[in-house]
Amino acid sequence: MNKRVYLILFVFVASFTGVLAQVKVSGTVTDPEGITIPGVTVVELGTTNGTTTDVDGNYAVILSSASAVLQYSFVGLTSISEAINGRAIIDVKMAEEIMGIHEVVVTALGIKREKKMLTYASQQVSGTELRKAANGNFMEALSGRAAGIDIKTSNSGAGGSTKAVLRGNKSLVGLSEPLYVIDGIPMVNNKGSQPGSYGGNDGGDGLSQINPADIESLNILKGANASILYGSQGANGVILITTKKGKAGNTAVSVNSSTMFESVASLPDFQFDYGANNGSDYSWSTTKGNYQRNYIKDFFKVGVTEMNTVSISGGNDKTTVYFSYANTSAKGVMPTNTYQKHNFTLSQSTKFLNDKITISSNVMLANEVSNNRPGAGYFNNPLTGLYLVSRERDFAAYKTNFAIFNKDRNMDVMNWYTGDEKQNNPYWELYKDPKVAKTNRLIASLKASWDIATHLKLEVRGNIDYANKLNDKRYAAGGNPVSVSPNGTWSYSKYTDQSVYTDGILSYSTNFGDFSLNTILGTSFQQNTFNDGMSVDNGTISLMYPNFFSFENMPFNIMFNQSISKVMKQGVFANGQIGYKEKLFLDISARNDWASTLALTGNQSYLYPAVGLSAIISQMVDLPESISFVKLRASSSQTANEVPYNVVNPQNRIGGAGSPGGIGGISRNTQVPFTNLKPEVITSNEIGTEWRFLQGRAGMEFTYYSDVSTNQFLTLSAPSGSGYTYYYVNAGKITNKGFELTIDTEPIKTTHFEWKSSLNLSQNKNKIIELIKSNPDYQVGAEDEGFISIIKSGGSFNDLYIYKFARNEAGQIILDANGEPTKAAAKVKVGNLNPDLLIGWNNTFTYKDFYSSVLVNAKIGGIAFSKTEAFLDSYGVSKRSGDARANSTIPINAVQGSTSVTSIDPVKYYRKIGDRNGIMEPYVYSRTNVRLAQLVIGYNLDVRKLGLPIKQASFSLIGRNLFFFFKEAPFDPEQSMSTDNSNQSNDVFGVPNTRTYGFNLKVKF
Amino acid sequence: MKKIFIALLFLGTLASCTQDFESANQNPYQISDELLQQDFNLVGSPFSGMLYELFGNQDSQIEEDLNWDSWMGYMNCPTPFKSNVNNTTYYIQWNTFWGREYGNVMSPSKQVIQLAKTNNVPLFATWAKLIRILSISKVTAIYGPVIYSKYGSTENSIKYDKESDLYNTFFSQLDSIQSDFNAHKDYDGFVKFDPSYKGNIRAWMKVVNSVRLRLAMRLSNVAPDLAKIQGEKALIDPAGLIATNDDNFKISLLGRIMPVAMICFQWNDTRMGGVIESFMVGLKDGRISKYFSPVDSPSLYTDHPTVPYKGIRNGAYITAKSDRTSFSKASYDFNTVENRRAFTAAEVSFLKAEASLRGWAGAGDAKTNYENGVKLSFADWGASGVDAYLADNNSTPINYVDPKDAKNNFTSSSTITVAWNNGDNNELKLEKIITQKWLSAFTNALEAWVDFRRTGYPRIPHVANNQSNADWGVIAADQWIKRLPYTEAERIGNTAAVNEAVSSMGPGAKDNIATRLWWDTGTPNF
Secondary structure (H helix, E strand, O other), rough: HHHHHHHHHHHHHHHHHOOOOOOOOOEHHHHOOOOOOOOEEEEEOOOEEEEEEEOOOEEEEOOOOOOOOEEEEEEEEEEEEOOOOOHHHHHEEOOOOOOOOOOEOHHHHEEEEEEOOOOOOOOEEEEEHHOOOOOOOOHHOOOOOOOOEEEEEEOOOOOOOOEEEEEOOOOOOOOOOEEEEEOEOOOOOOOOOOOOOEEOEEOOOOOOOHHHHHHEEEEEOOOHHHHHEEEHOOOEEEEEEEEEOOOOEEEEEEEEEEEEEEOOOOOEEEEOOEEEOOOOOOOOOOOOOOOOOHHHHHOOOOOOEEEEEEEEEOOOOEEEEEEEEEEEEEEOOOOEEEEEOOOOEEEEEEEOOOEEEEEEEEEEEEEEEOOOOOEOEOOOOHHHHHHOOOOOHHHHOOOOOOOEEEEOOOOEEEOOOOOOOOOOOOHHHHHOEEEEEOOOOEEEEEEEEEEEEEEEEEEEEEEEEEEEEEEEEEEEEOOOOOOOOOEEEEEEEEEEEEEEEEEEEEHHHHHHHHEEEEEEEEEEEEEEOOOOOEEEEOOOOOOOOOOOOOOOOOOOOOEEEEEEEEOOOOOOEEEEEEEEOOEEEEEEEEEEEEEEEHOOOOOOOEEEEEEEEEEEEEHOOOOOOOOOEEEEEEEEEEEEEEEOOOOOOOOOEEEEOOOOOOOOOOOOEEOOOOOOOOOOOEEEEEEEEEEEEHOOOOOEEEEEEEEEEEEEEEEOOOOOOHHHOOEEEEEEEEEEEEEEEEEEEEEEEEOOOEEEEEEEEEEEEEEEEEOOOOOOOOOEEEEEEHHHHHHEEEOOEEEEEEEOOOOOOOOOOEOOOOEEEOOOOOEEEEEEOOOOEEEEEEEEEEEEEEEEEEEEEEEOEEEEHHHHHHHHHHOOEHHHHHHHHOOOOOOEEEEEEEEEEEEEEEEHHHHHHHOOOOOOOHHHHEOOEEEEEEEEEEEEEHHHHHHHOOEEEEEEEEEEEEEEEEEOOOOOOEOOOOOOOOOOEOOOHHHHHEEEEEEEEEEEO | OOOHHHHHHHHHHHOOOOHHHHHHHHOOOOOHHHHEEEHHHOOOOOOOHHHHHOOOOHHHHHHHHOHHHOOOOOOOOOOOOHOOOHHHHOOOOOOOOHHHHHHHHHHHHHHHHHHHOOOHHHHHHHHHHHHHHHHHHHHHHHOOOOOOOOOOOOOOOOEOHHHHHHHHHHHHHHHHHHHHHOOOOOOOOOOOOOOOOHHHHHOOOOOHHHHHHHHHOOOOOOOHHHHHHHHHHHHOOOOOOOOOHHHHHEOOOOOOOOOOHHHHHHOOEEEEEEHHHHHHHHOOOOHHHHOOOOOHHHHHHHHOOOOOOOOOOOOOOOOHHHHHOOOOEEHHHHHHEEEEEEEEEEEEEHHHHHHHHHHOOOOHHHHHHHHHHHHHHHHOOOOOOOHHHOOOOOOOOOOEEOOOOOOHHHOOOOOOOOOOOOOOOOHHHHHHHHHHHHHHHOOHHHHHHHHHHHOOOOOOOOOEEEEEOOOOOOOOOOOOOOOOOOOOOHHHHHHHHHHHHHOOOOOOOOOOOOOOOOOOOOOOOO
């Protein structure tokens, strides 16, 4: 496909016949910040001769006389008249009449539109805003800055993954994460594996490789209505990233350097007074001892992240160039965890042939190396042994001598006192089980645009996004035999993710009478090839020779697995926007997709439409002076989602390595053939209104949406007797309804002091109306070690089910014959893991050369739960268990037989309720938390006085996640151990929550 | 206009072909039927996998080790899984063998039978049908009524076969299987697909007879006439039975580790059973060192200081895993074995010994069969001292002592000796036969659980820690677990058929672990 693009470009250039030599006036209209404005009416004064500016703010008009006067007018901007005076090029800057009304935003496919015309919700955040707190990951920085987006970050530290969901979970099998787009072109965000209860490490995602310094702005298209032009992949909303471009004029060099420190903010509450009896794993002695008590606190380090960025931008009228380099180097709070990242970006844009053709290119390179990125869960996690170690043990000795020489094996093995499957010597895990993750990423795009005629433009783009990923985890011989083979375990995977994208878009805009018209017609092709590579993991089957990790050292009975997942999609799309007198806009879109994953089904081609209307009420009726602007909008759309790769007609697999002398058998595919598979469909409706008051000093935007997802792709176990093992259906109905509210004000504005404040508020209500009609009990979500996050009809996404205590009708806990609490017969729903309300309150203050930014984030409602706490209790190492022992009792409202019981032995109680599959009821908490997410205090140096070749310099102090105004859970529910669907708001020996603080220095030359 | 045309032309070419879509949606790392046609691999290639799946290999821990291996006292876990409220203590937490057999044997064999027909290699269908009987005869021994004759039906609710019908179906299918094999004794089409017998049809014919004998014996109490007819048929069939250790039906592990070794040595989740310790130590059984590893610390076996083995009580009280991981592991030999026993000559010999007691024609002499069974087993495991063992009419099982927790101690209820005594009554003779059959069946425990429920032998203790309750059925203090309940998927998705199946197990029968299977009559053996 790329070849085709080049060929066509060549044809364009060759066939170009030049422009007729005519006298005319052309130019660009921009706002005071230099952003181009499309749709500005340009009229020769006293005539009807005129035009409007195109999407890039350009216009060209042929005039009747060289002494004519041109008038530029636009709603919300002060009209300007310019006498020609023989000039051929007239660029104008138009000033805002009322603040905040005129805003040009980037919409789907990179098309710029005036915000007032949009019929759907979108919210823009500037790159400057995102960089304020020196986040290494731009999505982490976005949390709280936009309404309607729920962002969770992995607690695995630098390079970790994030999970963002706009307007609720829509897909049962997918992740419901938005599409990420760079300069109009979709990028790859293929998430690596995530830890679960049993262990694992965060496999990262595609976002951490983006250099935040390259971001000019982010625009969040919240619903499918906005993103229909991306087709199915935009069904969960779109995050549009606009990158920085070179600007004509003097070369500008900008240097930014930040150093951030990270430290553990809170740990679970432990006890260090009671050890174990008779060498048990469980610290349930009732005799106090004088034991070591600081080793947990001392285990964690102060992490340091240093980010240094330099960017150079410059150019002339014809060519502009932007270059940046960033270096990130981090050490985590977990010892041995390090992270290195290099980012290079080079973009250029050149105009040819009387500026009729613009060719621009953008290349981003990233190299990431993570060492020992922390995980979670039971196996091979240093925190299990660290937290659970019996208190009477000499931890310091285990720390020093984590490996001891074994005579029988003539090598070092782990020195730890128990064979508990969960526990390792923490220092053995740190120093003998190295884990490396490397990513090399290239995103390269080429764009050509051709101004065919005054109102007609063709844009052709091609992009390749390529990532090469290596995950290499080595577990030394002599470790925990439950998870590591006697000769060591090697888990290796190497694969590439590649996305090739091309599109061509023809756009035409014109005015006729009172009407304006913007239309586009386009086509796109995309091929995503993910997980293309191989993996091998010997698990607990022994390598031939210990501690040598190579393919040659694998025994014959290890399978080397190859994987690939490939989706090809073609689309044709059209969009038309008709405006009437700049006060009424009708927007109609349609897209047809052809998806390879639906081949053979007869449903591979599918069409979906969107329609929207926006009305500028303030242009239609007279409003009090205090109300400057009122807009109403409504839109409705449908998008369809392709199904996963290779489910229509899969083939057979090699079932195993075979015996030493034989061949491996074939595992036949036992899936019911599924040739009537259909795409998933999401129907979205939204209405919204936007208001500006007091010449724009205050404003608010409100959106209500209602989405219905149907034809969900579900996997079902086939009935035992059916002859098959599983099958797929299109079924289900999920609704997401909610609102988004943004209020921004400028309460104080004086010469020296300014306070701007904005509040983002949103709520999403998810409801599973139906999954399988014939099987109302059908559910998605499997039992996971004492809890289950269930999706079933009548409930909502991520309902949490756990065992509660068995109680009698009077509410008393029923004790068994041994006097131990009993658990209820079945798991019951105790709440939903998603919050009810998201609040972000962002304030910026400037006083002379000082500035400050304060972000408060709140998530209200929802639940969180901690298996860590359940383990700490059952092992008798929690402070709770120590206190209870000191009192020798726990008050309880229980009944044994018919006798009421008010006191229970702490051992009996905690051993019963805690551990792997106990009674989770006491370990469920409210997810509600309110935090000071960000505090920045900065100072702009008065560089003019310095007499140096510096244009601008500033210094700031930064704090992130500094403290909680409110939090109930014993861990931070927003720093999650896993960023996939399950294990939301759960903690199974994850890295404790951290706070970050440091400083940033920025200099512009 | 020309330029517009070019632009439109461009858009047109961009939106081009979708003909690659079908191949794009195929996974190149999956192997197609077309490729498998080469070298005639298509029909035969699933067999090694289907044979392998006759055991719960990959999930052996939750399918064998924590179920019948524990219930029959061979092995027990030192780990208090799920707060020690689990299958070993009679509260059902894992129940997946059903799904394994339907998913990995029945489902692919359905395709194989069809492929054998379309590719005109009917004997592969015969072979697949035999493997189905091997599979479902295990499933029914666990659950009772099962889906068999209606398997693969397209009806909404797929009915179960009640047990009496099921066994008749088995027997008549074994008739036709044997007649197919008999007509093609020299067929060599199985050779490269058969890790068990390298395609030797005559060997498979011995399996057919042996399975018939095994299934017939299950019915000895509930349907003695049918049992006798079928048993005698097996005994006199000219193709013969599995008679020597060379004939043993073994399943290749396909390069994987023997499950008991994985669970024992890698996970430290299983150890010698206290019950088998009581018998093997008491009876001075030479196979003990072939089954198990000695322990290091003499403090663990002060109750029998010369025999350095220590096991864990069935359904034991356990608080911490580390308490008993130092107990006897399985033999280290299991780390390197390449196949496992599915049907041995020793089992056949014990079946014949019981058949003689029951007066079945062709069974031969009970004593000879009994002693032959013990000798075959010793030889099979490479153990020595069989003659002295068989002659011992003094030694009896010892009482068990748990050095960590006396709550797990038990007094042996068995007073059995090894030496055969023709003067014993049939009941005592049967107890001897079944006790020795049980001792020979290490790592192949399911049929021993059948024998125990059917005959009451060997005399093993109850679980120490009985956690059964109304959820899955209560096992009374003087009783043992009777079956596993049906899987949740069937209970929910095939409710009517499950209900019908349960009611076929007797008036008032419940789908729980206390309901006796059809052949578990609870009545005297003679």
